């Protein structure tokens with residue numbers, strides 16, 4: 346187990362990528378504090394972890410406020426006695442286009458993504474020093490590295506994260522605290538569906554049957570949240586003990602493309618072929634899952 350004895354606070358862990366991170370970190374031995382304003386989502390993440398034999402609790406802190414951040418960090422230390430890992434992953438808000446700019450939505454984005462990372466690190470630091478060091482991982486985005494119309498504040502927040510990560514990395518290295526980021530592409534995935542509905546022993550068969558196809562479809566291919574979580578796990582673990590100030594893209598190559606190439610005029614038949622293959626794969630996956638469930642139900 347790569348995180349045995351560690352305590353990790355993961356914000357936005359009540360859903361999708363944060364939930365995948367929380368589940369994976371717990372599986373690797375960490376006690377996980379699920380920081381999320383959504384009680385239902387946060388509670389579900391805790392349930393999934395506990396059902397799998399892991400340790401987790403939910404704290405309600407709104408990371409866009411100092412009080413919420415302190416509540417999350419203090420909650421982690423009060424519950425598990427220490428804090429080694431801070432994953433700043435929560436996101437909310439939307440700015441709209443520049444022509445129809447929404448200042449409140451943009452402020453929310455910047456507070457939840459960027460301010461929460463810096464202020465959260467500030468309040469985590471004494472606890473990490475006490476623990477003899479720590480790791481901070483922020484969820485940025487492929488949009489930190491490219492431009493997407495209609496998302497100026499999101500892009501600013503995510504690019505700002507990378508600037509903050511570099512500066513904090515240099516500043517905190519003497520305290521044995523490393524700071525890195527992951528940059529997901531569009532994310533949706535099936536690995537946890539297989540684990541939850543069939544069991545982990547079916548993963549090799551799933552990978553052999555669908556992994557290659559799903560990964561190597563012409564872009565865009567949604568990235569599996571588990572893949573983002575694996576990258577965050579590596580950056581948070583001792584395996585990355587000399588890695589700091591870096592960002593790691595997990596995006597099935599999306600960031601390699603220029604936006605206009607990706608979304609712009611594309612031969613209609615190419616686009617139709619992509620979406621047809623994706624629909625076919627979805628149907629094939631559902632049929633495979635149903636067949637395996639039936640097969641498993643028949644087992645003595």
Ligand SMILES: NC(=O)c1ccc[n+]([C@@H]2O[C@H](COP(=O)([O-])OP(=O)(O)OC[C@H]3O[C@@H](n4cnc5c(N)ncnc54)[C@H](O)[C@@H]3O)[C@@H](O)[C@H]2O)c1
Pocket residue numbers: 356357358359360361362363380381382383386406407408409434435436437457484485486487528529530531532533
């Ligand atoms: N999903 C994608 O395709 C994608 C792509 C690139 C980057 N990202 C980034 O990955 C991260 C996770 O994305 P996701 O798709 O899992 O997001 P999501 O919207 O599914 O989940 C975000 C979580 O954050 C929580 N949250 C929102 N505001 C909060 C606050 N103020 N305090 C505490 N919790 C709060 C929500 O309740 C939710 O559970 C985000 O930072 C997002 O910007 C996502």
